[in-house]
Amino acid sequence: MSNSANISQPIYRIRVAVPVYLYDCFDYSLSQEQYQHAQVGARVAVSFGRQNLTGIIVEKIAPDAPLDSSFKLKAITELLDDQAILDEKVLSLLTWSAQYYQFPVGEVMQSALPTLLRQGKPYNLLARTWNLIDHNAEAKIKRSERQQEAYKILKLHPTGTGENLLNLSGVETVTLKALEKKGICECVLAEQDFSPMPMSMAQMPLTANPDQKKAIDTVLKARKKYQAFLLDGLTGSGKTEVYLQIMQEVLKQGKQVLVLVPEIGLTPQTISRFQSRFHCNIALLHSGLNDSKRMQAWQAAQTGKASIILGTRSAIYTPLPNLGLIVLDEEHDLSFKQQEGFRYHARDVALFRGHLEQCPVILGSATPSIECYALAKQGKMTILELNQRAGTAVMPKMHILDLKVAQKQHGISQLLIGEIRKRLEKKEQVLVFLNRRGYAPVLICESCAWQAKCPHCDANFTVHRTPYQHLHCHHCGTIHRMPDHCPQCNHQELKSIGMGTAKVEESLNELFPEHEVIRVDRDSTSRVGSWQKIYDKIQKSEPAILLGTQMLAKGHHFPYVTLVAILDIDSGLLSVDFRAIERTAQLIVQVTGRAGRGERKGDVFLQTLRPEHPLLNTLVNEDYRKFAQETMKEREMALMPPFRYAALIRCESKDQQVNTDFLQQHAQQLRQDSDNIIDIWGPIPAPMERKAGRYQAHMVLLSQDRARLHYYLRYWWQNLLHNKPSNMKLSLDIDPQELS
Ligand code: ADP
Ligand code: ZN
Ligand code: ZN
Numbered sequence: 254m255s256n257s258a259n260i261s262q263p264i265y266r267i268r269v270a271v272p273v274y275l276y277d278c279f280d281y282s283l284s285q286e287q288y289q290h291a292q293v294g295a296r297v298a299v300s301f302g303r304q305n306l307t308g309i310i311v312e313k314i315a316p317d318a319p320l321d322s323s324f325k326l327k328a329i330t331e332l333l334d335d336q337a338i339l340d341e342k343v344l345s346l347l348t349w350s351a352q353y354y355q356f357p358v359g360e361v362m363q364s365a366l367p368t369l370l371r372q373g374k375p376y377n378l379l380a381r382t383w384n385l386i387d388h389n390a391e392a393k394i395k396r397s398e399r400q401q402e403a404y405k406i407l408k409l410h411p412t413g414t415g416e417n418l419l420n421l422s423g424v425e426t427v428t429l430k431a432l433e434k435k436g437i438c439e440c441v442l443a444e445q446d447f448s449p450m451p452m453s454m455a456q457m458p459l460t461a462n463p464d465q466k467k468a469i470d471t472v473l474k475a476r477k478k479y480q481a482f483l484l485d486g487l488t489g490s491g492k493t494e495v496y497l498q499i500m501q502e503v504l505k506q507g508k509q510v511l512v513l514v515p516e517i518g519l520t521p522q523t524i525s526r527f528q529s530r531f532h533c534n535i536a537l538l539h540s541g542l543n544d545s546k547r548m549q550a551w552q553a554a555q556t557g558k559a560s561i562i563l564g565t566r567s568a569i570y571t572p573l574p575n576l577g578l579i580v581l582d583e584e585h586d587l588s589f590k591q592q593e594g595f596r597y598h599a600r601d602v603a604l605f606r607g608h609l610e611q612c613p614v615i616l617g618s619a620t621p622s623i624e625c626y627a628l629a630k631q632g633k634m635t636i637l638e639l640n641q642r643a644g645t646a647v648m649p650k651m652h653i654l655d656l657k658v659a660q661k662q663h664g665i666s667q668l669l670i671g672e673i674r675k676r677l678e679k680k681e682q683v684l685v686f687l688n689r690r691g692y693a694p695v696l697i698c699e700s701c702a703w704q705a706k707c708p709h710c711d712a713n714f715t716v717h718r719t720p721y722q723h724l725h726c727h728h729c730g731t732i733h734r735m736p737d738h739c740p741q742c743n744h745q746e747l748k749s750i751g752m753g754t755a756k757v758e759e760s761l762n763e764l765f766p767e768h769e770v771i772r773v774d775r776d777s778t779s780r781v782g783s784w785q786k787i788y789d790k791i792q793k794s795e796p797a798i799l800l801g802t803q804m805l806a807k808g809h810h811f812p813y814v815t816l817v818a819i820l821d822i823d824s825g826l827l828s829v830d831f832r833a834i835e836r837t838a839q840l841i842v843q844v845t846g847r848a849g850r851g852e853r854k855g856d857v858f859l860q861t862l863r864p865e866h867p868l869l870n871t872l873v874n875e876d877y878r879k880f881a882q883e884t885m886k887e888r889e890m891a892l893m894p895p896f897r898y899a900a901l902i903r904c905e906s907k908d909q910q911v912n913t914d915f916l917q918q919h920a921q922q923l924r925q926d927s928d929n930i931i932d933i934w935g936p937i938p939a940p941m942e943r944k945a946g947r948y949q950a951h952m953v954l955l956s957q958d959r960a961r962l963h964y965y966l967r968y969w970w971q972n973l974l975h976n977k978p979s980n981m982k983l984s985l986d987i988d989p990q991e992l993s
Contacts, residue, residue: 264326269297269329270361272306272371278358281299292337294344295310307373309362338366346602350605355970369545379442380545382413382414382441385411393437404437417549445549448534461498467637476578478613483584484617486619489643490639490640495637496512496582501531510578511569513564515586518586519564519565527561536551537563538550540567551571565588566588576610578615579607580614581616582618584618587991590990593984619846628895652858655864663757676816677798682796683817685817686805687800687819689752691716692718696747699746708731710729710943717755752820769790814855815855817848819857821861825840829992830992839877841872894988898956900953900988904951905983909942915978915981916935920952922969930958932955933955936951940992953989970985
């Protein structure tokens with residue numbers, strides 16, 4: 254209702270997205286002068302309840318618009334920015350995301366801001382900058398190569414160099430601090446320097462092969478409008494070269510390019526590949542940056558000063574005034590989906606962003622997701638195929654080893670051991686893949702069959718031997734000491750069953766004592782810099798065994814690996830998740846792709862108890878594309894995603910009965926309201942029913958009509974949140990990737 258007093262007296266109000274778990278935006282009043290300065294997309298400090306929060310202005314309400322007089326407006330605390338820091342397009346992208354994923358818009362907007370801005374810190378472009386003060390310091394640094402390198406770079410920039418640029422060119426902050434101690438340079442806060450670093454080793458574009466050329470030309474033709482492309486190319490077929498050549502043309506037009514890579518794909522190797530090709534400012538956005546570095550990189554992107562933005566998942570929400578191309582590499586990778594809180598999929602958001610910005614989007618993979626193939630089939634995506642390995646390398650040959658009949662030693666078939674030995678003797682490298690870290694997945698009593706289980710989860714403890722003997726639950730993190738006898742029957746012998754990477758490491762050391770075993774998993778690479786050391790070793794042409802989990806499977810280039818041994822993928826073949834088979838196939842092909850990337854041909858050996866599995870046979874005898882076509886047909890027949898749209902409700906509390914009763918009752922409501930266009934599965938106990946002492950239940954909603962599914966879901970879901978008991982946790986996952 255409008256208040257008549259307000260007609261003569263304008264009321265200055267803005268609508269603010271406040272970071273709270275509520276679905277609305279909130280109106281605040283401000284003075285006329287503040288109103289004139291307020292910008293949509295700028296930050297504002299407000300009080301909310303008893304909290305002081307940083308919100309984003311999403312609307313300036315017309316001063317003469319009617320006001321609900323029953324509601325008392327609060328005044329803002331302060332305008333934080335005199336200009337918008339989120340531009341119109343990013344605001345639309347965020348608003349769309351909040352609606353699509355049904356997550357509170359205030360929270361969603363926060364995910365677009367670097368931490369410092371989220372905390373209300375001032376937006377300025379000051380940055381740590383290093384100046385050289387001693388220009389004749391050669392004698393002081395004779396003993397340190399790193400210091401000499403840093404000194405050389407500092408000398409090239411008489412007016413000072415930003416610390417983030419120095420870091421990007423390989424100069425570490427500790428080295429700069431060491432120079433500072435010797436009085437050679439000093440650190441000051443200065444206006445950020447956005448000039449590109451000089452290139453150390455410029456690399457020219459390679460001559461594209463016919464497949465690459467066709468892909469490049471097709472994308473460039475669509476340069477000024479939205480079109481989605483799937484670059485479907487074997488591992489090592491030169492996808493990156495295709496991105497680089499397309500980027501070159503887009504950069505020439507003065508446009509920005511956003512490149513998204515999986516979490517662990519952002520290696521120094523990837524970065525240097527971009528750096529050595531383009532003389533421009535590259536902003537790096539990933540989770541390993543400290544707050545101020547992240548803010549600087551974000552500002553370089555947001556002001557348009559950075560031409561290439563290389564980042565992981567969340568970089569999709571970076572404001573970019575001149576965006577001309579989005580590249581998303583390893584499109585099938587699960588790390589593009591955020592699995593908690595605001596559960597978005599960067600791939601799908603990237604497609605929508607391309608549409609908003611009217612620029613092409615290239616998704617690349619050697620193992621495209623069924624989703625992308627389905628989009629292509631519907632004509633929403635153009636497939637570009639690369640069918641040969643670039644250069645002289647050829648695809649490796651795959652062999653299946655039947656573990657049921659094989660002679661084994663330490664769980665590895667004798668034949669495979671022989672093959673490994675042959676490669677090592679030829680001074681080649683071998684990659685052994687096992688997607689299970691720790692020593693052994695099961696500890697069992699030989700007398701009464703007792704198994705060591707986590708007291709809080711429906712899961713076995715994993716046995717670890719380093720840094721000391723202990724039991725570790727990989728689901729909730731609980732650590733127990735290793736029992737020395739069976740707690741059930743007092744028997745003295747407890748046996749570790751099955752193998753994890755730590756046990757295989759032990760076995761390989763025993764089998765090949767004269768060769769180095771390099772283990773790569775989360776336990777061995779948790780220390781800063783350890784990954785780089787491992788990487789340096791791998792790049793030397795010396796015989797070695799690389800042993801690791803899926804960290805080794807992704808995108809890396811190991812030119813000396815000629816044999817890949819996959820020790821066990823059977824759990825992936827047996828999983829209940831409808832996507833498990835797809836993921837297993839992707840993993841096999843990606844690991845396989847690490848072999849024979851150099852001059853010599855590669856071989857892959859795959860141990861399994863299920864050699865007759867149709868998936869394995871399609872993969873070995875045909876290829877991934879054939880496998881994907883078959884899987885797509887199966888999904889279509891079963892009406893599973895992407896042939897129906899899904900939403901997953903996860904419910905968690907201390908009592909499973911409470912969970913299922915609650916979901917059951919609301920499911921009934923949804924069934925009635927939605928004219929049967931939604932198929933409701935469950936509620937059922939989650940695949941791991943008890944985790945960290947709490948019970949989990951799931952309910953899956955499926956529909957062929959996405960718009961109506963989302964429409965009915967919206968009211969129903971908010972109602973669900975409103976009615977839930979206070980000790981229950983609920984989450985909604987739109988287009989879930991994992992049903993666990
Ligand atoms: P992908 O990204 O498809 O796995 P990469 O782009 O890493 O493949 O290319 C694999 C290797 O082939 C790299 O060493 C790359 O330099 C080389 N390469 C790519 N394109 C060509 C080309 N047109 N001619 C020669 N070598 C190439
Ligand atoms: Zn026992
Ligand atoms: Zn546990």
